[in-house]
Amino acid sequence: MRFLICAAGLAALTACAPAVPDSGAGVGFGDYNEYEAQRQARDAQLAGNALPAPDSVSTETLGPNGTTQQGDAAEIAAETQAALRERAANSGEPVVHADPSNPQPQTVTTAGGISGETNFDAVSAERSIESDAALIAQNRAQYQVIAPEALPSRNGDAGPNVVQYALSTSHPVGTRIYKRGGINQEAKFRRNCAAYASPDQAQIDFLSKGGPERDRLSLDPDGDGYACGWDPRPFRKAVGG
The missing domain is CATH 1.20.5 (Single alpha-helices involved in coiled-coils or other helix-helix interfaces)
Structure with missing residues (x-):
């Protein structure tokens, strides 16, 4: 009987006694490893070198040896640069490459x-x-069929025909054919030829005033029959002469 009373008292004392904490659990944390991880993270944060969470910056996968697959990243970067260059060369529009997945082009049926x-x-x-x-x-x-008509003939008031005159001559420019005389012919030649708009106009006036035999205005001082540098060769060449 005394034994039973002693056992009941011991059980009561055991229930009332405070629990002894685990010496390995530490204070305020689960275990020592968790404490050490928290301490290192806090030290790194205070030093300005806090490490980001594993997936907070990049979702790159790891290679067989735990290294980042840099080859894939470089390939993606190269493809991006190539796409940007193609777009810049295409007036800023994205380039459409041939691909079975491309949408069917729209058929234009408008009037334009x-x-x-x-x-x-x-x-x-x-x-x-x-x-x-x-x-x-x-x-x-x-x-309607338009029948060809003959060209109108020149009348006597049209003046000399320089084309006809050019074709009627054959001697080269600068060859003396006609006699010339007088004083200050060179000065008269420069002054009087400057009054004409073109050599053709000078030649027409030269012929209308008695040329090529006579040269009262000194338009042809060398006596070749061509006034103020007029050249008959283009007219001859036009008809194959």
Whole structure:
């Protein structure tokens, strides 16, 4: 009986006694390893070298040896640069490459797009063989043939014809054919030739005033029959002479 009383008292004392903490659990943390990890993280944060969470910056996968797959990243960067260059060369528009997954191009059917002349159904709906025959007959009725006419002849008031004169001569420029005389011919030549708009005009006036035999204005001081540097060779060449 005494034994039972002693056992009951011991059980009561055991229930009331405070629990002894685990010496390995530490204070305020689960275990020593967790404490050490928290301490290192805090030290790194205080030193300005806090490490980000594993997936907070990049989601790159790791290679077989735990290294980042840099080859994939470099390939992605190269493809991005190539796409940007293609877009810049295409007036800023993205380049569409041939691919079975591309959407089907839209067919242009408006009046400003592809002509309906290549579509037999469209043409047959607008015209028929009979209407085309009538249009051809209408065009033939309006067709006119203009007969060639002779060129009008020159009258005596048109002045000398420099083309005809050029073809009637054959001696080279600068060859003396006609006699010339007088004083200050060179000075008269420069002064009087400057009054004409072109050598053709000077030659016409030269011929109309008695040239090439006479040269009252000293337009042809070398006596070749060509006034103020006028050249008959282009006219001869035009007719194959």
